[in-house]
Amino acid sequence: MNRLDGKVALISGASRGIGAKTAELMVAAGAKVIVADVLDDLGRETAKKLGDAAAYIHLDVTKEADWRAAVELAESKFGGLDVLCNNAGVFTGLGIDEATLDDWNKLVAVNMTGVFLGTKLCADALAARGADSPHGSAIVNTSSIAGLVGSQLDPLYSMTKGGVALFTKSTALFFARKGQRVRCNSIHPGVIDTDMGAQTFVSRAQKQGLNDPSKAKEFSAKMHPIGRLGVAEDIAKGILFLASDDSGFMTGSGLVVDGGITAQ
Ligand SMILES: NC(=O)c1ccc[n+]([C@@H]2O[C@H](COP(=O)([O-])OP(=O)(O)OC[C@H]3O[C@@H](n4cnc5c(N)ncnc54)[C@H](O)[C@@H]3O)[C@@H](O)[C@H]2O)c1
Structure with missing residues:
Protein backbone atom coordinates (compact mmCIF):
# COMPACT_ATOMS: atom_id res chain seq x y z
CA MET A 1 0.00 0.00 0.00
CA ASN A 2 0.95 3.63 -0.60
CA ARG A 3 4.16 2.90 -2.53
CA LEU A 4 5.74 5.57 -4.71
CA ASP A 5 8.51 3.53 -6.31
CA GLY A 6 9.97 5.30 -9.34
CA LYS A 7 7.97 8.47 -8.72
CA VAL A 8 9.33 11.99 -8.28
CA ALA A 9 7.57 14.44 -5.95
CA LEU A 10 7.88 18.20 -5.45
CA ILE A 11 6.67 19.42 -2.04
CA SER A 12 6.32 23.13 -1.25
CA GLY A 13 6.70 24.24 2.36
CA ALA A 14 8.74 21.11 3.09
CA SER A 15 11.49 22.46 5.34
CA ARG A 16 9.48 21.61 8.47
CA GLY A 17 6.11 20.45 9.75
CA ILE A 18 3.67 18.51 7.58
CA GLY A 19 5.73 19.05 4.41
CA ALA A 20 8.98 17.72 5.96
CA LYS A 21 7.20 14.64 7.34
CA THR A 22 5.59 14.07 3.94
CA ALA A 23 9.04 14.19 2.30
CA GLU A 24 10.29 11.62 4.81
CA LEU A 25 7.39 9.21 4.27
CA MET A 26 7.59 9.61 0.48
CA VAL A 27 11.29 8.74 0.40
CA ALA A 28 10.56 5.71 2.62
CA ALA A 29 7.85 4.76 0.10
CA GLY A 30 10.40 4.74 -2.76
CA ALA A 31 10.05 8.26 -4.19
CA LYS A 32 12.63 10.87 -5.08
CA VAL A 33 11.68 14.19 -3.49
CA ILE A 34 12.38 17.86 -4.12
CA VAL A 35 12.12 19.63 -0.76
CA ALA A 36 11.12 23.23 -1.52
CA ASP A 37 10.70 26.16 0.86
CA VAL A 38 11.87 29.67 1.72
CA LEU A 39 13.57 28.48 4.96
CA ASP A 40 16.80 27.49 3.23
CA ASP A 41 19.02 26.29 6.11
CA LEU A 42 16.26 24.16 7.60
CA GLY A 43 15.26 22.86 4.17
CA ARG A 44 18.82 21.81 3.35
CA GLU A 45 18.99 19.92 6.67
CA THR A 46 15.63 18.23 6.00
CA ALA A 47 16.80 17.10 2.55
CA LYS A 48 20.23 16.02 3.80
CA LYS A 49 18.65 13.67 6.36
CA LEU A 50 16.87 11.92 3.47
CA GLY A 51 20.10 11.18 1.56
CA ASP A 52 20.44 10.91 -2.23
CA ALA A 53 16.70 10.49 -2.74
CA ALA A 54 16.08 14.15 -1.84
CA ALA A 55 17.30 17.57 -2.93
CA TYR A 56 16.51 21.04 -1.60
CA ILE A 57 15.63 24.09 -3.66
CA HIS A 58 14.65 27.62 -2.62
CA LEU A 59 11.05 28.05 -3.77
CA ASP A 60 8.95 31.06 -2.90
CA VAL A 61 5.57 29.81 -4.09
CA THR A 62 4.55 33.33 -5.10
CA LYS A 63 7.36 33.53 -7.71
CA GLU A 64 6.93 32.02 -11.18
CA ALA A 65 10.68 31.84 -11.80
CA ASP A 66 11.16 29.78 -8.61
CA TRP A 67 8.53 27.26 -9.76
CA ARG A 68 10.21 26.94 -13.16
CA ALA A 69 13.57 26.26 -11.49
CA ALA A 70 12.01 23.64 -9.19
CA VAL A 71 10.43 21.76 -12.12
CA GLU A 72 13.75 21.93 -14.01
CA LEU A 73 15.54 20.45 -10.99
CA ALA A 74 13.03 17.59 -10.72
CA GLU A 75 13.57 16.84 -14.42
CA SER A 76 17.35 17.23 -14.54
CA LYS A 77 18.12 15.46 -11.25
CA PHE A 78 15.41 12.80 -11.07
CA GLY A 79 14.04 12.55 -14.64
CA GLY A 80 10.55 14.10 -14.38
CA LEU A 81 7.69 14.98 -12.05
CA ASP A 82 4.84 12.69 -10.94
CA VAL A 83 3.57 14.31 -7.74
CA MET A 112 -3.88 30.87 -3.09
CA THR A 113 -1.53 32.39 -5.70
CA GLY A 114 1.06 29.79 -4.67
CA VAL A 115 -1.36 26.93 -5.39
CA PHE A 116 -2.39 28.44 -8.74
CA LEU A 117 1.23 28.97 -9.87
CA GLY A 118 2.34 25.54 -8.70
CA THR A 119 -0.50 23.89 -10.59
CA LYS A 120 0.05 25.97 -13.73
CA LEU A 121 3.83 25.63 -13.89
CA CYS A 122 3.98 21.92 -13.00
CA ALA A 123 1.07 20.95 -15.27
CA ASP A 124 3.06 20.00 -18.39
CA ALA A 125 5.64 17.96 -16.49
CA LEU A 126 2.91 16.14 -14.53
CA ALA A 127 0.85 15.45 -17.67
CA ALA A 128 3.92 14.09 -19.49
CA ARG A 129 4.63 11.49 -16.80
CA GLY A 130 0.93 10.82 -16.16
CA ALA A 131 0.44 9.60 -19.73
CA ASP A 132 2.50 6.46 -19.05
CA SER A 133 1.43 5.81 -15.47
CA PRO A 134 -1.39 3.34 -14.57
CA HIS A 135 -3.26 5.91 -12.45
CA GLY A 136 -1.72 9.13 -13.72
CA SER A 137 0.21 11.83 -11.89
CA ALA A 138 -1.12 13.44 -8.73
CA ILE A 139 -1.52 16.87 -7.20
CA VAL A 140 -2.29 17.05 -3.48
CA ASN A 141 -3.34 20.45 -2.13
CA THR A 142 -3.14 21.07 1.62
CA SER A 143 -6.38 22.83 2.51
CA SER A 144 -7.72 22.71 6.09
CA ILE A 145 -10.86 22.06 8.10
CA ALA A 146 -11.02 25.86 7.86
CA GLY A 147 -11.63 25.31 4.14
CA LEU A 148 -14.77 23.31 4.99
CA VAL A 149 -16.29 25.19 7.92
CA GLY A 150 -15.89 28.73 9.25
CA SER A 151 -12.92 29.66 11.43
CA GLN A 152 -13.30 31.58 14.70
CA LEU A 153 -9.59 32.36 14.72
CA ASP A 154 -8.76 33.40 11.17
CA PRO A 155 -11.58 34.16 8.73
CA LEU A 156 -9.18 35.28 6.01
CA TYR A 157 -7.20 32.02 6.26
CA SER A 158 -10.52 30.19 6.03
CA MET A 159 -11.37 32.08 2.82
CA THR A 160 -8.05 31.04 1.25
CA LYS A 161 -8.40 27.40 2.28
CA GLY A 162 -12.00 27.27 1.03
CA GLY A 163 -10.65 28.57 -2.27
CA VAL A 164 -8.04 25.80 -2.33
CA ALA A 165 -10.77 23.19 -1.71
CA LEU A 166 -12.80 24.33 -4.72
CA PHE A 167 -9.77 24.99 -6.92
CA THR A 168 -8.86 21.34 -6.30
CA LYS A 169 -12.14 20.25 -7.87
CA SER A 170 -11.78 22.66 -10.81
CA THR A 171 -8.20 21.46 -11.35
CA ALA A 172 -9.40 17.84 -11.45
CA LEU A 173 -11.97 18.81 -14.10
CA PHE A 174 -9.41 20.85 -16.05
CA PHE A 175 -7.05 17.91 -16.53
CA ALA A 176 -9.90 15.45 -17.19
CA ARG A 177 -11.40 17.68 -19.87
CA LYS A 178 -8.03 17.95 -21.61
CA GLY A 179 -7.70 14.17 -21.51
CA GLN A 180 -4.59 14.52 -19.35
CA ARG A 181 -4.02 11.92 -16.67
CA VAL A 182 -3.39 14.14 -13.64
CA ARG A 183 -5.53 13.55 -10.55
CA CYS A 184 -6.01 16.38 -8.04
CA ASN A 185 -7.26 16.01 -4.46
CA SER A 186 -7.12 18.06 -1.27
CA ILE A 187 -6.41 17.14 2.33
CA HIS A 188 -8.13 18.87 5.25
CA PRO A 189 -6.17 18.65 8.51
CA ASP A 195 4.79 25.68 14.09
CA MET A 196 1.50 26.75 12.53
CA GLY A 197 -0.39 24.81 15.21
CA ALA A 198 1.52 26.85 17.83
CA GLN A 199 0.42 30.07 16.07
CA THR A 200 -3.20 28.95 16.42
CA PHE A 201 -2.73 28.40 20.18
CA VAL A 202 -1.44 31.97 20.61
CA SER A 203 -4.38 33.30 18.59
CA ARG A 204 -6.89 31.19 20.55
CA ALA A 205 -5.39 32.29 23.90
CA GLN A 206 -5.88 35.92 22.87
CA LYS A 207 -9.36 35.53 21.40
CA GLN A 208 -10.82 33.33 24.16
CA GLY A 209 -9.14 35.13 27.05
CA LEU A 210 -7.30 31.92 28.01
CA ASN A 211 -4.18 34.08 28.60
CA ASP A 212 -1.81 31.19 28.19
CA PRO A 213 -1.07 29.39 24.86
CA SER A 214 -0.53 26.08 26.72
CA LYS A 215 -4.11 26.31 28.07
CA ALA A 216 -5.31 27.07 24.54
CA LYS A 217 -3.40 24.01 23.32
CA GLU A 218 -5.22 21.80 25.85
CA PHE A 219 -8.52 23.37 24.80
CA SER A 220 -7.73 22.68 21.12
CA ALA A 221 -6.90 19.05 21.87
CA LYS A 222 -10.25 18.61 23.66
CA MET A 223 -12.11 20.07 20.67
CA HIS A 224 -11.16 16.94 18.71
CA PRO A 225 -13.52 14.03 19.55
CA ILE A 226 -10.59 11.64 19.16
CA GLY A 227 -9.08 13.34 22.23
CA ARG A 228 -5.78 14.68 20.97
CA LEU A 229 -4.19 17.11 18.52
CA GLY A 230 -2.97 15.81 15.19
CA VAL A 231 0.73 15.33 14.49
CA ALA A 232 2.45 15.91 11.15
CA GLU A 233 2.58 12.17 10.46
CA ASP A 234 -1.23 11.88 10.63
CA ILE A 235 -1.46 14.24 7.67
CA ALA A 236 1.62 13.03 5.81
CA LYS A 237 0.10 9.51 5.69
CA GLY A 238 -3.04 10.94 4.06
CA ILE A 239 -0.99 12.93 1.53
CA LEU A 240 1.02 9.81 0.71
CA PHE A 241 -2.20 7.89 0.02
CA LEU A 242 -3.53 10.66 -2.26
CA ALA A 243 -0.19 10.77 -4.12
CA SER A 244 -0.05 6.99 -4.60
CA ASP A 245 -1.83 4.75 -7.10
CA ILE A 261 -13.64 17.89 14.71
CA THR A 262 -15.93 18.60 11.74
CA ALA A 263 -18.22 15.65 12.60
CA GLN A 264 -19.79 17.79 15.33
N1 LIG B 1 -0.87 23.00 11.62
C1 LIG B 1 -2.17 23.03 11.47
O1 LIG B 1 -2.93 23.04 12.46
C2 LIG B 1 -2.78 23.02 10.09
C3 LIG B 1 -4.15 22.76 9.98
C4 LIG B 1 -4.72 22.75 8.71
C5 LIG B 1 -3.95 23.00 7.59
N2 LIG B 1 -2.62 23.26 7.73
C6 LIG B 1 -1.86 23.53 6.51
O2 LIG B 1 -0.80 22.61 6.41
C7 LIG B 1 0.25 23.19 5.61
C8 LIG B 1 1.58 22.98 6.32
O3 LIG B 1 1.56 23.69 7.55
P1 LIG B 1 2.34 23.20 8.87
O4 LIG B 1 1.33 22.93 9.89
O5 LIG B 1 3.34 22.17 8.53
O6 LIG B 1 3.03 24.58 9.31
P2 LIG B 1 4.54 25.12 9.17
O7 LIG B 1 4.45 26.56 9.46
O8 LIG B 1 5.45 24.27 9.96
O9 LIG B 1 4.87 24.85 7.62
C9 LIG B 1 4.55 25.74 6.60
C10 LIG B 1 5.75 25.82 5.66
O10 LIG B 1 5.40 26.68 4.56
C11 LIG B 1 6.55 27.45 4.28
N3 LIG B 1 6.22 28.68 3.55
C12 LIG B 1 5.63 29.81 4.00
N4 LIG B 1 5.58 30.74 3.03
C13 LIG B 1 6.16 30.18 1.93
C14 LIG B 1 6.41 30.63 0.61
N5 LIG B 1 6.09 31.89 0.22
N6 LIG B 1 7.00 29.78 -0.26
C15 LIG B 1 7.35 28.53 0.13
N7 LIG B 1 7.17 28.06 1.37
C16 LIG B 1 6.58 28.87 2.26
C17 LIG B 1 7.15 27.77 5.65
O11 LIG B 1 8.48 28.22 5.57
C18 LIG B 1 6.99 26.42 6.34
O12 LIG B 1 8.11 25.58 6.14
C19 LIG B 1 -0.13 24.65 5.40
O13 LIG B 1 -0.71 24.82 4.12
C20 LIG B 1 -1.19 24.88 6.47
O14 LIG B 1 -2.07 25.92 6.13
C21 LIG B 1 -2.02 23.26 8.95
Whole structure:
Protein backbone atom coordinates (compact mmCIF):
# COMPACT_ATOMS: atom_id res chain seq x y z
CA MET A 1 0.00 0.00 0.00
CA ASN A 2 0.95 3.63 -0.60
CA ARG A 3 4.16 2.90 -2.53
CA LEU A 4 5.74 5.57 -4.71
CA ASP A 5 8.51 3.53 -6.31
CA GLY A 6 9.97 5.30 -9.34
CA LYS A 7 7.97 8.47 -8.72
CA VAL A 8 9.33 11.99 -8.28
CA ALA A 9 7.57 14.44 -5.95
CA LEU A 10 7.88 18.20 -5.45
CA ILE A 11 6.67 19.42 -2.04
CA SER A 12 6.32 23.13 -1.25
CA GLY A 13 6.70 24.24 2.36
CA ALA A 14 8.74 21.11 3.09
CA SER A 15 11.49 22.46 5.34
CA ARG A 16 9.48 21.61 8.47
CA GLY A 17 6.11 20.45 9.75
CA ILE A 18 3.67 18.51 7.58
CA GLY A 19 5.73 19.05 4.41
CA ALA A 20 8.98 17.72 5.96
CA LYS A 21 7.20 14.64 7.34
CA THR A 22 5.59 14.07 3.94
CA ALA A 23 9.04 14.19 2.30
CA GLU A 24 10.29 11.62 4.81
CA LEU A 25 7.39 9.21 4.27
CA MET A 26 7.59 9.61 0.48
CA VAL A 27 11.29 8.74 0.40
CA ALA A 28 10.56 5.71 2.62
CA ALA A 29 7.85 4.76 0.10
CA GLY A 30 10.40 4.74 -2.76
CA ALA A 31 10.05 8.26 -4.19
CA LYS A 32 12.63 10.87 -5.08
CA VAL A 33 11.68 14.19 -3.49
CA ILE A 34 12.38 17.86 -4.12
CA VAL A 35 12.12 19.63 -0.76
CA ALA A 36 11.12 23.23 -1.52
CA ASP A 37 10.70 26.16 0.86
CA VAL A 38 11.87 29.67 1.72
CA LEU A 39 13.57 28.48 4.96
CA ASP A 40 16.80 27.49 3.23
CA ASP A 41 19.02 26.29 6.11
CA LEU A 42 16.26 24.16 7.60
CA GLY A 43 15.26 22.86 4.17
CA ARG A 44 18.82 21.81 3.35
CA GLU A 45 18.99 19.92 6.67
CA THR A 46 15.63 18.23 6.00
CA ALA A 47 16.80 17.10 2.55
CA LYS A 48 20.23 16.02 3.80
CA LYS A 49 18.65 13.67 6.36
CA LEU A 50 16.87 11.92 3.47
CA GLY A 51 20.10 11.18 1.56
CA ASP A 52 20.44 10.91 -2.23
CA ALA A 53 16.70 10.49 -2.74
CA ALA A 54 16.08 14.15 -1.84
CA ALA A 55 17.30 17.57 -2.93
CA TYR A 56 16.51 21.04 -1.60
CA ILE A 57 15.63 24.09 -3.66
CA HIS A 58 14.65 27.62 -2.62
CA LEU A 59 11.05 28.05 -3.77
CA ASP A 60 8.95 31.06 -2.90
CA VAL A 61 5.57 29.81 -4.09
CA THR A 62 4.55 33.33 -5.10
CA LYS A 63 7.36 33.53 -7.71
CA GLU A 64 6.93 32.02 -11.18
CA ALA A 65 10.68 31.84 -11.80
CA ASP A 66 11.16 29.78 -8.61
CA TRP A 67 8.53 27.26 -9.76
CA ARG A 68 10.21 26.94 -13.16
CA ALA A 69 13.57 26.26 -11.49
CA ALA A 70 12.01 23.64 -9.19
CA VAL A 71 10.43 21.76 -12.12
CA GLU A 72 13.75 21.93 -14.01
CA LEU A 73 15.54 20.45 -10.99
CA ALA A 74 13.03 17.59 -10.72
CA GLU A 75 13.57 16.84 -14.42
CA SER A 76 17.35 17.23 -14.54
CA LYS A 77 18.12 15.46 -11.25
CA PHE A 78 15.41 12.80 -11.07
CA GLY A 79 14.04 12.55 -14.64
CA GLY A 80 10.55 14.10 -14.38
CA LEU A 81 7.69 14.98 -12.05
CA ASP A 82 4.84 12.69 -10.94
CA VAL A 83 3.57 14.31 -7.74
CA LEU A 84 3.06 17.95 -6.74
CA CYS A 85 2.18 18.76 -3.13
CA ASN A 86 0.98 22.35 -2.80
CA ASN A 87 1.61 22.39 0.93
CA ALA A 88 3.18 25.80 1.78
CA GLY A 89 0.83 27.93 3.82
CA VAL A 90 0.64 30.82 6.29
CA PHE A 91 -1.81 31.82 9.03
CA THR A 92 -2.54 35.29 10.43
CA GLY A 93 -4.77 34.67 13.47
CA LEU A 94 -6.37 38.08 12.81
CA GLY A 95 -10.04 38.94 12.95
CA ILE A 96 -11.81 40.71 10.07
CA ASP A 97 -11.66 43.91 12.12
CA GLU A 98 -7.93 43.55 12.82
CA ALA A 99 -6.54 42.45 9.45
CA THR A 100 -5.26 45.04 6.99
CA LEU A 101 -5.32 44.84 3.22
CA ASP A 102 -1.60 44.18 3.39
CA ASP A 103 -2.20 41.19 5.73
CA TRP A 104 -4.74 39.80 3.25
CA ASN A 105 -2.46 40.30 0.25
CA LYS A 106 0.40 38.47 1.98
CA LEU A 107 -1.89 35.60 3.00
CA VAL A 108 -3.52 35.19 -0.38
CA ALA A 109 -0.15 35.35 -2.16
CA VAL A 110 1.08 32.20 -0.40
CA ASN A 111 -2.13 30.26 0.23
CA MET A 112 -3.88 30.87 -3.09
CA THR A 113 -1.53 32.39 -5.70
CA GLY A 114 1.06 29.79 -4.67
CA VAL A 115 -1.36 26.93 -5.39
CA PHE A 116 -2.39 28.44 -8.74
CA LEU A 117 1.23 28.97 -9.87
CA GLY A 118 2.34 25.54 -8.70
CA THR A 119 -0.50 23.89 -10.59
CA LYS A 120 0.05 25.97 -13.73
CA LEU A 121 3.83 25.63 -13.89
CA CYS A 122 3.98 21.92 -13.00
CA ALA A 123 1.07 20.95 -15.27
CA ASP A 124 3.06 20.00 -18.39
CA ALA A 125 5.64 17.96 -16.49
CA LEU A 126 2.91 16.14 -14.53
CA ALA A 127 0.85 15.45 -17.67
CA ALA A 128 3.92 14.09 -19.49
CA ARG A 129 4.63 11.49 -16.80
CA GLY A 130 0.93 10.82 -16.16
CA ALA A 131 0.44 9.60 -19.73
CA ASP A 132 2.50 6.46 -19.05
CA SER A 133 1.43 5.81 -15.47
CA PRO A 134 -1.39 3.34 -14.57
CA HIS A 135 -3.26 5.91 -12.45
CA GLY A 136 -1.72 9.13 -13.72
CA SER A 137 0.21 11.83 -11.89
CA ALA A 138 -1.12 13.44 -8.73
CA ILE A 139 -1.52 16.87 -7.20
CA VAL A 140 -2.29 17.05 -3.48
CA ASN A 141 -3.34 20.45 -2.13
CA THR A 142 -3.14 21.07 1.62
CA SER A 143 -6.38 22.83 2.51
CA SER A 144 -7.72 22.71 6.09
CA ILE A 145 -10.86 22.06 8.10
CA ALA A 146 -11.02 25.86 7.86
CA GLY A 147 -11.63 25.31 4.14
CA LEU A 148 -14.77 23.31 4.99
CA VAL A 149 -16.29 25.19 7.92
CA GLY A 150 -15.89 28.73 9.25
CA SER A 151 -12.92 29.66 11.43
CA GLN A 152 -13.30 31.58 14.70
CA LEU A 153 -9.59 32.36 14.72
CA ASP A 154 -8.76 33.40 11.17
CA PRO A 155 -11.58 34.16 8.73
CA LEU A 156 -9.18 35.28 6.01
CA TYR A 157 -7.20 32.02 6.26
CA SER A 158 -10.52 30.19 6.03
CA MET A 159 -11.37 32.08 2.82
CA THR A 160 -8.05 31.04 1.25
CA LYS A 161 -8.40 27.40 2.28
CA GLY A 162 -12.00 27.27 1.03
CA GLY A 163 -10.65 28.57 -2.27
CA VAL A 164 -8.04 25.80 -2.33
CA ALA A 165 -10.77 23.19 -1.71
CA LEU A 166 -12.80 24.33 -4.72
CA PHE A 167 -9.77 24.99 -6.92
CA THR A 168 -8.86 21.34 -6.30
CA LYS A 169 -12.14 20.25 -7.87
CA SER A 170 -11.78 22.66 -10.81
CA THR A 171 -8.20 21.46 -11.35
CA ALA A 172 -9.40 17.84 -11.45
CA LEU A 173 -11.97 18.81 -14.10
CA PHE A 174 -9.41 20.85 -16.05
CA PHE A 175 -7.05 17.91 -16.53
CA ALA A 176 -9.90 15.45 -17.19
CA ARG A 177 -11.40 17.68 -19.87
CA LYS A 178 -8.03 17.95 -21.61
CA GLY A 179 -7.70 14.17 -21.51
CA GLN A 180 -4.59 14.52 -19.35
CA ARG A 181 -4.02 11.92 -16.67
CA VAL A 182 -3.39 14.14 -13.64
CA ARG A 183 -5.53 13.55 -10.55
CA CYS A 184 -6.01 16.38 -8.04
CA ASN A 185 -7.26 16.01 -4.46
CA SER A 186 -7.12 18.06 -1.27
CA ILE A 187 -6.41 17.14 2.33
CA HIS A 188 -8.13 18.87 5.25
CA PRO A 189 -6.17 18.65 8.51
CA GLY A 190 -7.62 19.39 11.94
CA VAL A 191 -5.33 21.21 14.40
CA ILE A 192 -1.84 19.80 13.95
CA ASP A 193 0.98 20.26 16.45
CA THR A 194 3.46 22.11 14.19
CA ASP A 195 4.79 25.68 14.09
CA MET A 196 1.50 26.75 12.53
CA GLY A 197 -0.39 24.81 15.21
CA ALA A 198 1.52 26.85 17.83
CA GLN A 199 0.42 30.07 16.07
CA THR A 200 -3.20 28.95 16.42
CA PHE A 201 -2.73 28.40 20.18
CA VAL A 202 -1.44 31.97 20.61
CA SER A 203 -4.38 33.30 18.59
CA ARG A 204 -6.89 31.19 20.55
CA ALA A 205 -5.39 32.29 23.90
CA GLN A 206 -5.88 35.92 22.87
CA LYS A 207 -9.36 35.53 21.40
CA GLN A 208 -10.82 33.33 24.16
CA GLY A 209 -9.14 35.13 27.05
CA LEU A 210 -7.30 31.92 28.01
CA ASN A 211 -4.18 34.08 28.60
CA ASP A 212 -1.81 31.19 28.19
CA PRO A 213 -1.07 29.39 24.86
CA SER A 214 -0.53 26.08 26.72
CA LYS A 215 -4.11 26.31 28.07
CA ALA A 216 -5.31 27.07 24.54
CA LYS A 217 -3.40 24.01 23.32
CA GLU A 218 -5.22 21.80 25.85
CA PHE A 219 -8.52 23.37 24.80
CA SER A 220 -7.73 22.68 21.12
CA ALA A 221 -6.90 19.05 21.87
CA LYS A 222 -10.25 18.61 23.66
CA MET A 223 -12.11 20.07 20.67
CA HIS A 224 -11.16 16.94 18.71
CA PRO A 225 -13.52 14.03 19.55
CA ILE A 226 -10.59 11.64 19.16
CA GLY A 227 -9.08 13.34 22.23
CA ARG A 228 -5.78 14.68 20.97
CA LEU A 229 -4.19 17.11 18.52
CA GLY A 230 -2.97 15.81 15.19
CA VAL A 231 0.73 15.33 14.49
CA ALA A 232 2.45 15.91 11.15
CA GLU A 233 2.58 12.17 10.46
CA ASP A 234 -1.23 11.88 10.63
CA ILE A 235 -1.46 14.24 7.67
CA ALA A 236 1.62 13.03 5.81
CA LYS A 237 0.10 9.51 5.69
CA GLY A 238 -3.04 10.94 4.06
CA ILE A 239 -0.99 12.93 1.53
CA LEU A 240 1.02 9.81 0.71
CA PHE A 241 -2.20 7.89 0.02
CA LEU A 242 -3.53 10.66 -2.26
CA ALA A 243 -0.19 10.77 -4.12
CA SER A 244 -0.05 6.99 -4.60
CA ASP A 245 -1.83 4.75 -7.10
CA ASP A 246 -3.93 3.38 -4.21
CA SER A 247 -6.11 6.49 -4.58
CA GLY A 248 -6.30 5.90 -8.36
CA PHE A 249 -10.10 6.33 -8.53
CA MET A 250 -10.04 9.64 -6.59
CA THR A 251 -9.92 13.05 -8.22
CA GLY A 252 -11.55 16.34 -7.23
CA SER A 253 -12.06 14.93 -3.77
CA GLY A 254 -11.15 16.02 -0.23
CA LEU A 255 -9.70 13.78 2.48
CA VAL A 256 -10.63 15.01 5.95
CA VAL A 257 -8.05 14.02 8.60
CA ASP A 258 -9.28 15.95 11.61
CA GLY A 259 -9.80 13.72 14.66
CA GLY A 260 -13.55 14.11 14.15
CA ILE A 261 -13.64 17.89 14.71
CA THR A 262 -15.93 18.60 11.74
CA ALA A 263 -18.22 15.65 12.60
CA GLN A 264 -19.79 17.79 15.33
N1 LIG B 1 -0.87 23.00 11.62
C1 LIG B 1 -2.17 23.03 11.47
O1 LIG B 1 -2.93 23.04 12.46
C2 LIG B 1 -2.78 23.02 10.09
C3 LIG B 1 -4.15 22.76 9.98
C4 LIG B 1 -4.72 22.75 8.71
C5 LIG B 1 -3.95 23.00 7.59
N2 LIG B 1 -2.62 23.26 7.73
C6 LIG B 1 -1.86 23.53 6.51
O2 LIG B 1 -0.80 22.61 6.41
C7 LIG B 1 0.25 23.19 5.61
C8 LIG B 1 1.58 22.98 6.32
O3 LIG B 1 1.56 23.69 7.55
P1 LIG B 1 2.34 23.20 8.87
O4 LIG B 1 1.33 22.93 9.89
O5 LIG B 1 3.34 22.17 8.53
O6 LIG B 1 3.03 24.58 9.31
P2 LIG B 1 4.54 25.12 9.17
O7 LIG B 1 4.45 26.56 9.46
O8 LIG B 1 5.45 24.27 9.96
O9 LIG B 1 4.87 24.85 7.62
C9 LIG B 1 4.55 25.74 6.60
C10 LIG B 1 5.75 25.82 5.66
O10 LIG B 1 5.40 26.68 4.56
C11 LIG B 1 6.55 27.45 4.28
N3 LIG B 1 6.22 28.68 3.55
C12 LIG B 1 5.63 29.81 4.00
N4 LIG B 1 5.58 30.74 3.03
C13 LIG B 1 6.16 30.18 1.93
C14 LIG B 1 6.41 30.63 0.61
N5 LIG B 1 6.09 31.89 0.22
N6 LIG B 1 7.00 29.78 -0.26
C15 LIG B 1 7.35 28.53 0.13
N7 LIG B 1 7.17 28.06 1.37
C16 LIG B 1 6.58 28.87 2.26
C17 LIG B 1 7.15 27.77 5.65
O11 LIG B 1 8.48 28.22 5.57
C18 LIG B 1 6.99 26.42 6.34
O12 LIG B 1 8.11 25.58 6.14
C19 LIG B 1 -0.13 24.65 5.40
O13 LIG B 1 -0.71 24.82 4.12
C20 LIG B 1 -1.19 24.88 6.47
O14 LIG B 1 -2.07 25.92 6.13
C21 LIG B 1 -2.02 23.26 8.95
